[in-house]
Amino acid sequence: MKMNPVTTRSFDTGLLARVEDAGLNASAPPQQRWVDGWLLRFSPGKAKRARCINPVATGRRPVPDKLAACQAVFDAAGLPLIVRITPFAQPAGLDTQLESLGLCRFDDTRVMVLEALDDIVPPSLPDTMELQQVGLEAFCQRIGALRGSPLAQRQAHAQRLAQSPVPFSAFELKVDGEVLACGQFALEDDLVGVYDVFTAEPARGRGLASMLCAGLLARARELGARHAYLQVDRDNRPARTVYHRLGFADGYAYHYRTRDPDAA
Template sequence: MRMNPVIARSFDPYLLPRVEDAGLNASAPPQQRWLDGWLVRFSPGKAKRARCINAVAPGRMSVAHKLALCEPVFEQAGLPLLVRITPFSEPAGLDASLEGMGFARIDDTRVMVLEEVSNIVAPVLPPGITVQPVGLEAFAQRVGALRGSPLSQRVAHGQRLSQSPVPFQAYEMRLDGDVVACGQFALEADLVGLYDIFTAESARGLGHASRLCTHLLAEAHRRGARHGYLQVEGDNLPARTIYHRLGFADAYAYHYRARNPAAA
């Protein structure tokens, strides 16, 4: 029987559960409810973390019974039912149980951790490049436009950011006045999470993402951050290379289970 995803390397035993909790807090949408130990989220936005089941505690019901109760929630929201599987998912063996029920595995994702943000030094920006803060709803529109996301997803993203239980700070990087990259961070106690790091297609390969991430981390450290984290798709090798260079290391993996992968 397959186990749930495992932690990739040794870290402080208290740090990674805190990182997982911080990621859940930072991605919390208004549309969520608890069901027997499962955090059920059904936001219409792009981020799967905000429109899936997070199996946080084992609960008392069977997996099949809980899925049956979750299905109408996603149907009414017009969303496919997704289950996020992490090393912390409950009950143990959930991943194998879902596989046995015909749920396909999709979207291998890595959580990367930077153990000491204090090692990051604020970058010296080349001539013509500026980094400036931007409002959260404006940021959701900006990054959504760069991604080509539909308006409904941009609105849901802005709503989630503006109502987040942890504060976000969003930034744009401009070259001679044109936006070439954007990103934001969520700060919870001494943890900083990087989110929505995105470079315009025409400006990739020029070091903008690395400079922006360094700027965000240095600013978060100034505000009290000690440890950094982020989530990145496992096959996004260009982004993972940038994060490795900044000092991030793979901490653990997660993926999703879906009955209909094409609809996810």
Template sequence: MRMNPVIARSFDPYLLSRVEDAGLNASAPPQQRWVDGWLLRFSPGKAKRARCVNAVAPGRMPVAHKLALCEPVFAQAGLPLIVRITPFSEPAGLDSTLDALGLERFDDTRVMVLEDVSNIVAPSLGKGLSIQPVGLEAFAQRVGALRGSPLSQRLAHGQRLAQSPVPFQAYEMKLDGEVVACGQYAREADLIGLYDIYTAEWARGRGYANRLCAHVLAEAHRNGARHAYLQVDGDNHPARAIYHRLGFADAYAYHYRARDPAAA
């Protein structure tokens, strides 16, 4: 029987519990509700974390009953039902239960953690490069344009950032006045999460993302951060290599399930 993902034994489980909570807080949209211990989020944005079921607590109902209550919520929002599966998902064995109910697995994602950000040194940027803070709604438009996201997703992203229960700080890197990379972090006490690290397609492979991340982490440390985390697609090997060089390591994995992953 396939079980929920597991956490890496090398990490403090209490830190990883904080990381999971922080990731939920950082992705919180205004469109959400509870169903018997499950947190339903149905924002129309690109991030699946903000438009899925997060199975936070076991509740009292059978899984099939809860799914039957969840599906109309997503249908009314014009979204497919997606369930996010983590090592913390409840009830135990939820992954295999959903598999038996016909929900297919997709989008393997890794949560990477840097336990001590104090060793990160802000890099020398070089001629023509600059990094500066940018407003959150402007950032949503900027990263959306780089990704080619439709306007509806950019607006939903900007709304989520503006109404976030935790503070974000966004940055953009420019080369001779043209944006080459951008990213942001969410902060909870001494823990920060890197989000939306993105490099313009034409500028990839030149070390911009590495320098941007190092700059952001060094800035966060100056403001009191001790630990950092991020979430990245399991098969995004270039990005994972960057994060490994910065000292991040895989802490745990998660994935999604849906009746039709292609529609998700």
């Protein structure tokens, strides 16, 4: 299969394809179905990865026909129709075709990759700090509270993690007994995906995210991980700076398209 152009530095395309598959597995909600080669996800949660179309195969039906069939699914779920466009999206030229059909582009995202975890050093935490593992339900409530997410989104997040086809491990970073940062990772074979890294707004700029991520990656390496990936908004410069310092580099980009201005 010919990929659309991969932006940024050169990685082995086989590794990038594995990263894309692992990201799909890690974001799989119980609410999903196939439509002629396109994977539809319609979870009511916050993550757009779990409530969009992933066009992973060409299929046989014309794109406008498939979009109409997909629209009916999203209408029934009470969600806007969103298409996720990656370098692997099929059929070729889909992004241009969707633009001609009036679907607007939004949320440019980078998939960053760390090719080897050999140089990751576990953080040396002062006595006032503690990195501890927490249950997935508790984690969803914690990060939902930090983000200000409504209850329905927290519940959808917890449901997705509980039924995930790959195992997640969630952690909190406490400072003087107060949770100021949290994050989790999904481990699939030798690939670890870092997800939901968040620092409480008053505590930002203190290096907590760097320590948290280093701790997560060190734990994952102990469990057999050799490569790491994460997904971050293109314009989130503080987060991207943290990840660059840890050794991550941009592997490829993706974005979304929709007709619904509220979805963007």
